[in-house]
Amino acid sequence: MKKSILIACCLAAMAFNMACGKKSMVMLAPDPDGSVGRITVANEAGSVDIDQANLATVIRSPEAAPRAPEPLDPAKVEALFxxxxxxxxxxxxxxxxxxxSDSVRLLPDSRRQLTEIVEAIEARSPTRVSVVGHTDTMGDKVYNVQLSLRRAITVRQLLIDRGIDAAFIDVVSHGQENPLVKTPDNVANAQNRRVEVVIR
Incomplete structure (x- = not known):
């Protein structure tokens, strides 16, 4: 695949390769939510686009263009992939x-979410947890970096207090640089005063 297309594919859908001697098969699978991306399978001899789930192409050699995509029935998909x-x-x-505002105190609804977050971490253990602090655009940028870091550290400590191993948690501060809702400077916005927790 062309590099730029491969990157787009990785973001939009999953593609699986199967080596069969000298030939390769590439199939586009749906994402877990059922959505389907688009991939281009290419070599020096040509290319084909695939934009439907469970369509597959075969490349027989570097000198032969990928074949026109064909659907694989569910039994074959299961057998191969x-x-x-x-x-x-x-x-x-x-x-x-x-x-x-201007605080490391969680809002009540967010504090209640901590139980769900801990349960999700424990269900995936071992795992990695990213805790990323943010602020709105009120005040000084340097201060906001420090405030968002304190928010992230606060959430990290709340997770540790609930039994999550500190070694699994990464803390990052973005200050006001990545707002959820774009605003001019010195605008208070409750949606931007946040910590994003990502569990992988």
Whole structure:
């Protein structure tokens, strides 16, 4: 595949390769949510586009263009790729916790989410947890970097207090640089006062 197309494919859908001697098969599988991306399978001899789930192409040699995509029936998909699909990592889980203005105090609804977050981490253990702090655009940028770091550290400590191993948790501070809702400087926005927790 062309590099730029391969990157887009990795973001939009999963593609599986099967080596068969000198030939290769590439099939486009749906994402866990059922959505389907688009891939281009190419070599020096030509290319084909695939944009439907369970369509597959075969490349017989570097000198032969990929064949026109054909559908694989569910039994064949299972026989060829069942083990690969079964071994795919679970998709990341995302949680968003909000804070009082100019504070490291979680809002009540966000505090209640901590139980769900801990349960999700424990269900995937061992895992990696990213805790990323953010602020709105009120105040000084340097101060906001420090505030968002304190928010992230607060969430990290709340997770540790609930039994999550500190070694699994990474903390990052974005300050006001990656707002959920874009605003001019010095605009208070409750949606931007947050910590994003990503469980992989």
């Amino acid at each position: 069942g083990q690969v699909v079964a071994n795919q990592p679970l998709p990341p889980l995302h949680f968003r916790l909000h804070f009082e």
